[in-house]
Amino acid sequence: MTQRQISMGAGLLPPQHAVDVPAPDHDVRRGLRRLLGAIAVSSPVLFATFVALDPGPLPREPASEFLGAIAAAPGQYVLATTVQLAAMVTGLAVAVAVGLAFRSSSRRLSAVAGALMAIGCLGGTGFVGAKLVAADLVADAEPRRGAEEAWTAVQSGPLFDVMSIPLLMAILGTVVVTIVLVRARRDISWWPAALYLVGFVMSSGEFPDLVTFLGALVQVPAVVVIARQLNR
Numbered sequence: 001m002t003q004r005q006i007s008m009g010a011g012l013l014p015p016q017h018a019v020d021v022p023a024p025d026h027d028v029r030r031g032l033r034r035l036l037g038a039i040a041v042s043s044p045v046l047f048a049t050f051v052a053l054d055p056g057p058l059p060r061e062p063a064s065e066f067l068g069a070i071a072a073a074p075g076q077y078v079l080a081t082t083v084q085l086a087a088m089v090t091g092l093a094v095a096v097a098v099g100l101a102f103r104s105s106s107r108r109l110s111a112v113a114g115a116l117m118a119i120g121c122l123g124g125t126g127f128v129g130a131k132l133v134a135a136d137l138v139a140d141a142e143p144r145r146g147a148e149e150a151w152t153a154v155q156s157g158p159l160f161d162v163m164s165i166p167l168l169m170a171i172l173g174t175v176v177v178t179i180v181l182v183r184a185r186r187d188i189s190w191w192p193a194a195l196y197l198v199g200f201v202m203s204s205g206e207f208p209d210l211v212t213f214l215g216a217l218v219q220v221p222a223v224v225v226i227a228r229q230l231n232r
Contacts, residue, residue: 056077
């Protein structure tokens with residue numbers, strides 16, 4: 001190679017001090033979003049499982065009825081309540097997914113919806129903790145002495161009043177999520193909004209257990225759509 005050829009090719013070589021800057025790892029980000037979406041979808045499934053397993057009525061029912069149901073199947077009650085706790089924790093993934101998936105169509109509303117839902121889920125975990133305490137009020141297949149009076153005091157005390165605040169946040173969050181889904185209907189159609197809202201109402205606990213169970217399952221396709229939108 002002549003000196004002229006060497007000189008002409010010199011400009012084609014990268015400087016010796018140049019450092020290659022690694023590109024963002026999109027595969028890792030995509031994997032994390034898929035994991036988040038999968039956790040989000042598991043939330044209504046776990047809640048439906050809890051409803052199917054739970055042997056007792058709502059904690060607001062008379063203490064004799066509530067504690068009597070726990071005493072009849074304490075192990076099943078603890079298992080069901082643990083599954084309910086998992087449903088509340090994974091519900092945080094739904095909140096985060098909504099906040100991230102719809103930033104382009106409803107930036108502010110999606111953030112508000114995610115925040116309200118997160119507050120609702122955090123409050124739900126506290127309420128589930130109180131339900132687990134109720135399991136300690138039974139022994140030998142019957143409520144402990146004074147247990148009914150103790151639980152009645154809990155029902156009329158500040159705990160239930162404080163827990164009503166995150167419940168209200170969850171209701172408002174569901175309404176805002178529905179609005180977010182409606183605004184994104186050009187991308188995801190209209191039915192996810194309808195299923196999400198109807199499923200929430202059905203699974204609110206104001207209806208028979210079968211309706212509550214079906215309501216949780218009704219929400220699953222809507223959350224799947226949210227998860228898919230998150231990964232676009």
